[in-house]
Amino acid sequence: MTTWINLKTARHQVAIAGMVADAETGAAIGGAEVHITHAPERFTRWLALNAMQHGEKWVTLRHRPDRTHTATQGHFSFLDLPDGDYSLTVSLPNSGTRYDRAIVQNITVSRDTEGTIRHHIVEIALPTTALKGQISTGDEPIAMAKIQVEGSPTLAFSDRAGQYLLTQLEVWQPPLDSPRPIVTVSAVGYQTVATGVQLSQGQVQTLDFNLKRN
Structure with missing residues (x-):
């Protein structure tokens, strides 16, 4: 008798997505670091466990659940975040004083009755010197x-x-x-x-x- 195993593919959902651009020219900025600097307690607890698992490598990881970098066209996204309010801090590594940081607050992630995330789109203008x-x-x-x-x-x-x-x-x-x-x-x-x-x-x-x- 053949036994069938029902395998379900995990479906990731975009929670926060956006684009980073030069505040003066509007040109997309690739390689910008987007960091979640404020998040619900549920997320921060889970993040702390991840940090413990990775040990010393955690600090230098380029892509983490709370940190990512923009693609060439300035786009970024965070997946599967729990409901709650978030803040992002954006900077451009190795840019010296050519750019300052940008901070975006009060980004709310929520789900409907079926568990689908109401994703939030943000456009971030990075202040240039x-x-x-x-x-x-x-x-x-x-x-x-x-x-x-x-x-x-x-x-x-x-x-x-x-x-x-x-x-x-x-x-x-x-x-x-x-x-x-x-x-x-x-x-x-x-x-x-x-x-x-x-x-x-x-x-x-x-x-x-x-x-x-x-």
Whole structure:
């Protein structure tokens, strides 16, 4: 007599999903670390047991039930979370001061009467260290002016409206007697201008320039 065993495939459910993008440009950020930093007690107890099982390897695991990294297009997800309120902290490893952290709170995970998770979608804007403004002469905008920050390989050119944006800048830690970093602006037919700027991690500074003709 043949005995049949009924095997059921485990069906995982997405509980929290989302995308991480640059707060200024909207560009997707791959490799960002998304960490559950607040969760229901049921989850934290289960997490502690997992940590004990993995031992010293737990700290360095790239993917854990409470921590993941975004894919190339900025997407991430957490599966099978118990009901309750969660908070996420997002950062970009090895980015220095080019980005600050983003914190998302009060994400509620719940299930319907059949046990299906009502998944929560979050869009997370990671604050970048940036500089923006307008280049003009008098009241006229200047297009194609080149803007560069000393110590940064990044440069930008102003658009037709004279607007520019430099993102992912490193915060310069200069000596007390140094005015650095210096922002230099140049355009064909105009005198080059240079001035110091104070950058702060994850904040956008506005700096306008008015150039004089040669």
